[in-house]
Amino acid sequence: MFGLSFAESIIFPIPIDPLLAACIIAKPNKVVFLTSLTVLASVIGGIFGWLIGLYLGIGLQNIIEYIPGVSIHDFRNVNQAISEWGFLLSFIGAFTPLPYKLIALSSGATGVPLLIFIIGSIFGRGLRFSIVASLSYFFGEQAIKILANNLTITTVIIGIFIIIIWFLII
Numbered sequence: 756m757f758g759l760s761f762a763e764s765i766i767f768p769i770p771i772d773p774l775l776a777a778c779i780i781a782k783p784n785k786v787v788f789l790t791s792l793t794v795l796a797s798v799i800g801g802i803f804g805w806l807i808g809l810y811l812g813i814g815l816q817n818i819i820e821y822i823p824g825v826s827i828h829d830f831r832n833v834n835q836a837i838s839e840w841g842f843l844l845s846f847i848g849a850f851t852p853l854p855y856k857l858i859a860l861s862s863g864a865t866g867v868p869l870l871i872f873i874i875g876s877i878f879g880r881g882l883r884f885s886i887v888a889s890l891s892y893f894f895g896e897q898a899i900k901i902l903a904n905n906l907t908i909t910t911v912i913i914g915i916f917i918i919i920i921w922f923l924i925i
Contacts, residue, residue, distance in 0.1 A: 756774065756775070756778060756789060756792055756793060756796070757792055757795075757796040758796070759771060759774060759796075760792070760793045760795075760796035760797045760800065761796040761797070761799055761800040761803075762800065763797065763800065763855070763856075764796075764797045764798075764799075764800025764801045764803070764804055764855055764856055764859060765800050765801075765803055765804045765807070765856055765859070766856065771793060771797065772883075772884070772887045773899065775789060775790070775793050775884060775887050775888060775891070776887055776888075776890070776891040776898050776899055777891075777899070779887075779888050779891035779892055780891050780895055780896060780898065780899075783891075783892055786888050786891075786892045789888065790884050790885060790888040793880075793884050794877065794880045794881050794884050797849075797855070797876075797880045797884070798873060798876045798877055798880055800859075801849070801855060801856075801858075801859040801872070801873075801876045801880075802859075802869070802872075802873065803859075804855075804856050804859030804860050804863065805859050805860070805862050805863035805867075805869060805872050806863060807859075807860055807863060808859065808860035808861060808862060808863025808864035808865075809863035809864065810863075811860070811863075811864055812863060812864030812865065812866070841862065841867035841868060841871040841872060841875065842871045842874060842875045843875070844858065844862070844867070844875070845858065845862055845867060845871065845872045845874075845875025845876055845879065846875040846876075846878050846879040847879065848862075848875075848879065849875060849876045849878070849879025849880045849883065850878075850879035850880070850882055850883045851879075855876075855880070859872070859876075
């Protein structure tokens, strides 16, 4: 479970949610352990993705100087905006069906501070995998049908709700 959760955050194309559900259905007494393990591995994988993005991002800054109509100043302004909204973007990417690996790479490449990325990832992945784990624990086999049919729309709706609350608080 750890290895697949880690790999899913960087390169593995299949979401880990169904495997987490199946593991919890098979071993319901390990729900907290399996959920925590999945969150930990996913966030550690995300950190590796962030580092890859960071090192690729340095090359991107060098390339930008040669793109007509785009200045390094504009690129830095975009990086600043992403730094300001880094937590929210990290959270949304970790929680919603957006490919987390892309969020991790982009966060590193655009300069989202690592600590902000980690905190957003812990909250986002923690909430997402806790929902999957809870459904699996309480609904068993039915959870897989619920997840297969409703996970995308459910996470998108909850994500939009969280964004609205975020903007109301700020």
